[in-house]
Amino acid sequence: MDASNPYIAKALEAQDLERMKFAQNLKKNPEDYKKYVQSRIDSLTSEVFNRKRTAFQKAHIDLSRYMDMDHNANFYKTRSSDVDRLTNDIAVNNQRILQELERDKDISKRQFEINEWYNYNKLETLFFLQLFFISTLSMVVIIYYQKSGSINSQIAAILTAIVCGVVIVTGLYRWKYTKETRDPRLWHRRDFGRISPVQEKDKCGTDLNFTFDLNKVLPKSVTQCADQLAIDGQAKFNKWQDDLQSEISSYQQGTDKPKSHQLGKTICNAFE
DSSP: OTTTOTHHHHHHHHHHHHHHHHHHHHHHOHHHHHHHHHHHHHHHHHHHHHHHHHHHHHHHHHHHHHHHHHHHHHHHHHHHHHHHHHHHHHHHHHHHHHHHHHHHHHHHHHHHHHHHHHHHHHHHHHHHHHHHHHHHHHHHHHHHHHHHTSSOHHHHHHHHHHHHHHHHHHHHHHHHIIIIIBOSSOTTOBOOOOOOOOOOOOSSOSSOOOOOOGGGTSOHHHHHHHHHHHHHHHHHHHHHHHHHHHHHHHHHHTSOOOOHHHHHHHHHHHTO
């Protein structure tokens, strides 16, 4: 660039010469030098002050914004707490109303059952009184026929006993059925009592380990024969094992060469 435009280097030289000349003039005039230094100090101080002031104003504005955000967050938290408390109060009130409705429903249902039981009990008592009244009238009729001589005293006594027996049996049955069999809550329901569940016993044990002794089932002669056969079989097996070992040893040493049919015969004889 310097080669293409020679005026740049001349301009830089002129600037350097101007600076040198300005520095020399300042050295020659101390007052101007002090003014220049003071002006530079004032400009730098004002620049630093303006920067600090701008930064402080920005921090103050940010702090105010942050304070507003904090206040808004606190207001939102308070409002949310109020709404949550209000919804909890509504839920508690609804639960209380539901419980009261259930209680009123149970009370009305129970009152209906009580009224039904009381009414049917009165009807049954009225039936018994009607039966007693009819029986009394029947006894009056029997006594009238006895006095008139239409029936004798024995027949009158039998008829009177029958009528009294019907009344007494009916009254006892009603009293016993109402007290012991009828359900005390519902009139039309019979109480069968509580039946305890049947507990099945574990016949095989909890661990399912079966122990079986053949000596208690099989005759003694059979067990003795089986033991003797087992002893004889073990002796034959030991003899066969010794013979087989000797044949293998002789074959390995080269003194004898066992044949396959002899070896098979030995094995078969061992298990006979």
